[in-house]
Amino acid sequence: MTDMAPTSSSAKSWDSDETRANLKRRHRSEKRFRVLGLTAIFIALTLLAILIISIAGKGATAFIQTTISLDVTFAEQKIDPKGTRDQEVLRGASYGSLVREALRAEFPEVKSRKDLRVLFNLVSNGSPNKLRKMVMENPELIGQTVRVQFAASDDIDMFTKGYIPRDVPEDDRRVKDKEIAWYDQLAEKGMVETRFNSDFFTSGDSREPEIAGIWGAIVGSFYTLFITFMISFPVGVMSAIYLEEFAPKNKFTDIVEVNINNLAAVPSIVFGLLGLALFLNVAHLPRSAPVVGGLTLALMTLPTIIIAARASIRAIPDSIRDAALGLGASRQQMVFHHVLPLSMPGIMTGTIIGLSQALGETAPLLMIGMVAFIVDIPGGVTDPATVLPVQIFLWADSPERAFVEKTSGAIIVLLGFLVFMNAVAVMLRKKFERRW
Amino acid sequence: MLKKTLGMAVVATAVLAGQAEARDQIRIVGSSTVFPFATSVAETFGNKGAFKTPVVESTGSGGGLKLFCAGIGEQHPDITNASRRIKKSEVEKCAKAGITEITEVKVGFDGIVLANSKSTKPVELTKKQIFMALAKQVPVDGKLVDNPYKMWSDIDASLPNSKIEVLGPPPTSGTRDAFVELAMEGGAKGFDSLKALRKSDKKAFKAIAHSVREDGAYIEAGENDNLIVQKLVANPDAVGIFGFSFLDQNADKIQGGVIGGVEPTFENISAGDYGISRSLFFYVKNAHVGEVPGIKEFVAEFTSEDAFGEFGYLTEKGLIPLSEEERAKVRSDATNLTNLKMM
Numbered sequence: 001m002t003d004m005a006p007t008s009s010s011a012k013s014w015d016s017d018e019t020r021a022n023l024k025r026r027h028r029s030e031k032r033f034r035v036l037g038l039t040a041i042f043i044a045l046t047l048l049a050i051l052i053i054s055i056a057g058k059g060a061t062a063f064i065q066t067t068i069s070l071d072v073t074f075a076e077q078k079i080d081p082k083g084t085r086d087q088e089v090l091r092g093a094s095y096g097s098l099v100r101e102a103l104r105a106e107f108p109e110v111k112s113r114k115d116l117r118v119l120f121n122l123v124s125n126g127s128p129n130k131l132r133k134m135v136m137e138n139p140e141l142i143g144q145t146v147r148v149q150f151a152a153s154d155d156i157d158m159f160t161k162g163y164i165p166r167d168v169p170e171d172d173r174r175v176k177d178k179e180i181a182w183y184d185q186l187a188e189k190g191m192v193e194t195r196f197n198s199d200f201f202t203s204g205d206s207r208e209p210e211i212a213g214i215w216g217a218i219v220g221s222f223y224t225l226f227i228t229f230m231i232s233f234p235v236g237v238m239s240a241i242y243l244e245e246f247a248p249k250n251k252f253t254d255i256v257e258v259n260i261n262n263l264a265a266v267p268s269i270v271f272g273l274l275g276l277a278l279f280l281n282v283a284h285l286p287r288s289a290p291v292v293g294g295l296t297l298a299l300m301t302l303p304t305i306i307i308a309a310r311a312s313i314r315a316i317p318d319s320i321r322d323a324a325l326g327l328g329a330s331r332q333q334m335v336f337h338h339v340l341p342l343s344m345p346g347i348m349t350g351t352i353i354g355l356s357q358a359l360g361e362t363a364p365l366l367m368i369g370m371v372a373f374i375v376d377i378p379g380g381v382t383d384p385a386t387v388l389p390v391q392i393f394l395w396a397d398s399p400e401r402a403f404v405e406k407t408s409g410a411i412i413v414l415l416g417f418l419v420f421m422n423a424v425a426v427m428l429r430k431k432f433e434r435r436w
Numbered sequence: 437m438l439k440k441t442l443g444m445a446v447v448a449t450a451v452l453a454g455q456a457e458a459r460d461q462i463r464i465v466g467s468s469t470v471f472p473f474a475t476s477v478a479e480t481f482g483n484k485g486a487f488k489t490p491v492v493e494s495t496g497s498g499g500g501l502k503l504f505c506a507g508i509g510e511q512h513p514d515i516t517n518a519s520r521r522i523k524k525s526e527v528e529k530c531a532k533a534g535i536t537e538i539t540e541v542k543v544g545f546d547g548i549v550l551a552n553s554k555s556t557k558p559v560e561l562t563k564k565q566i567f568m569a570l571a572k573q574v575p576v577d578g579k580l581v582d583n584p585y586k587m588w589s590d591i592d593a594s595l596p597n598s599k600i601e602v603l604g605p606p607p608t609s610g611t612r613d614a615f616v617e618l619a620m621e622g623g624a625k626g627f628d629s630l631k632a633l634r635k636s637d638k639k640a641f642k643a644i645a646h647s648v649r650e651d652g653a654y655i656e657a658g659e660n661d662n663l664i665v666q667k668l669v670a671n672p673d674a675v676g677i678f679g680f681s682f683l684d685q686n687a688d689k690i691q692g693g694v695i696g697g698v699e700p701t702f703e704n705i706s707a708g709d710y711g712i713s714r715s716l717f718f719y720v721k722n723a724h725v726g727e728v729p730g731i732k733e734f735v736a737e738f739t740s741e742d743a744f745g746e747f748g749y750l751t752e753k754g755l756i757p758l759s760e761e762e763r764a765k766v767r768s769d770a771t772n773l774t775n776l777k778m779m
Contacts, residue, residue: 091485092485117747121752125749128483129483132485164688165688168688171687172554172687172688173687173688174685174687174688206479207472207475207476207479207753208479280511284511286459286511287463287511288491288493369493371493371494372491372492372493372494373471373474373475373478373491373492373493373494374489374491375478375479375482375489376482376488376489384461384491394494396660396662397468397660397661397662398472398662399472399661399662399679399681399682399684399685399753399754400685401685401686404662
């Protein structure tokens with residue numbers, strides 16, 4: 001009983017050489033695993049950093065705009081020769097000629113037709129429209145000379161921001177030597193300025209990168225998500241409640257459950273095809289409208305919401321239900337007075353995550369005509385509209401160099417919205433979640 | 437509370453959905469090549485203030501014509517853009533749906549360029565060499581074999597000693613259709629055996645001329661031409677295929693290849709000297725004129741000298757204009773809504 005010989009292999013002493021080697025091996029294995037894990041996190045973080053840095057690096061300049069100030073004479077005989085101040089007359093006047101006059105006055109030495117064409121391209125093609133708006137809003141401008149800040153054309157804007165370098169040969173540069181000379185002349189007089197690009201947030205899409213904005217897409221996204229929420233939230237929550245609290249457990253509900261889980265994994269383009277077949281071809285709803293987009297995305301978001309809602313309803317302990325029923329509440333009262341309010345934080349989190357998924361979706365919208373060039377800001381859910389990710393897609397595909405920064409700028413805004421929505425979801429969970 | 441919210445939601449949805457009314461906005465679908473031009477015109481047209489800005493969708497030429505030919509009525513588009521001419525089968529399909537009156541408007545040309553990075557020498561190829569570099573099967577010593585060429589210098593000793601690496605659009609793209617038709621088919625005709633085949637069996641000829649090799653020398657780079665430009669800058673040995681407007685915008689980074697001795701310049705494409713260029717069109721549904729406001733005015737805007745003329749705003753976007761006489765003819769045909777005649 002005193003000394004057990006340490007010969008038998010089954011009962012090794014814990015400090016035998018063999019055990020030590022074994023221990024060492026296990027420690028090494030653990031170390032390796034930790035290093036692997038750390039490397040994985042490091043790779044993930046690096047990729048994320050590359051993404052964010054490249055987007056922010058390219059997109060930051062989208063929020064800055066180059067402007068050229070010019071003294072514009074709102075000559076009465078050009079705008080409203082008869083002096084009637086009629087809205088139609090004011091709208092139809094040639095504001096382009098006012099811009100051209102202003103540029104000519106600044107550079108009287110430019111005479112040839114060809115040079116003038118180049119000169120007139122210093123400022124944005126949207127400039128006449130800006131003057132039209134100014135006069136329509138304030139007809140008293142007519143007859144005055146006012147200094148107006150115009151957006152510079154996209155090439156000049158790219159030049160100011162350094163995307164078009166001065167030192168490449170003239171033939172390879174979209175901004176020619178002459179334009180640079182004029183630009184320098186204006187800059188010396190302090191008429192070239194860079195400022196915060198508020199147009200980017202207030203205007204709709206445009207073919208001119210310098211005046212293109214994302215407001216139309218933001219409004220479109222809002223309407224689309226509004227419809228999505230209005231449909232998918234009540235339907236999703238009601239289905240979850242019924243399935244969890246009322247439905248009998250039988251073959252039928254099992255099939256429903258399996259199908260809901262499958263639906264959550266269906267590629268989004270399939271929902272687009274369904275939307276096309278159902279809402280456009282059968283229901284004859286208008287093409288490109290947020291109402292159709294919203295309905296289609298609601299189909300996609302539904303399973304996510306149902307699954308999240310069921311999980312959070314299931315997490316409510318039975319003691320709550322039993323207490324309510326024991327005090328004489330009906331099942332419906334039990335659900336709406338106790339279970340639903342208590343599970344709301346979880347349901348809301350699931351809903352927000354489903355909606356932020358819908359916010360980033362383009363594929364299903366392709367089929368229902370929401371991938372389109374739309375200038376007017378949509379005024380309702382049946383007006384043609386587009387959404388933020390589609391706007392990004394369209395800009396990324398445009399040849400103009402200046403759309404590169406716009407694309408990244410729009411991505412920054414979209415990411416901002418997504419981060420905000422997810423932060424709200426996290427906050428809701430942190431604040432209201434109860435542990436049982 | 438919840439009941440109230442739900443009730444409100446249902447009512448709101450019903451009210452909002454009930455708003456749909458007669459369309460007062462032109463709807464345009466079609467080619468992604470014509471898209472930048474059609475949108476420019478749409479925006480200018482909208483800015484003039486008399487009508488709402490038309491909605492332009494980029495669906496591809498084939499997809500656009502399919503939607504266009506689906507029928508008459510406000511749920512169908514009024515105009516479709518195409519980077520090729522409408523096919524006979526499509527005209528028949530339109531006619532079946534009751535669309536017998538179509539106006540064809542030719543808006544200009546688009547050149548397809550083979551370009552590479554500025555840091556190396558420009559490519560200089562003939563159509564025959566393009567076919568030899570990119571076809572799936574090429575005739576060698578009178579027999580068709582799988583494309584054996586790996587290096588440019590394998591094709592012709594005068595070409596650089598580097599790997600054949602061409603980035604181009606996928607088969608769904610209109611640019612690819614036009615490239616295959618103009619460059620590859622043109623090159624295939626350079627072989628006597630294939631030329632003879634074309635006379636005897638056109639289908640078999642097309643199958644050979646239109647098949648692009650799939651062994652990695654031709655890389656499908658997606659529909660995004662900006663991406664191809666970026667890849668070319670990163671890889672000086674690669675050659676890219678895309679529309680002229682992208683070359684125009686990125687002239688500081690990439691250079692256009694010389695095809696058959698002709699450089700892809702604005703002037704050469706416009707004069708018809710450059711070999712790989714195609715015409716761009718749009719088609720108007722005459723039955724919708726008068727039903728949807730502004731169609732006639734939109735066509736007039738598109739065919740105005742300010743837009744598709746030699747110094748119009750569309751040339752700034754990269755459109756290569758028609759000759760002056762042709763413009764005048766197109767303008768008169770378009771504004772009179774002359775019905776399409778298929779040859």
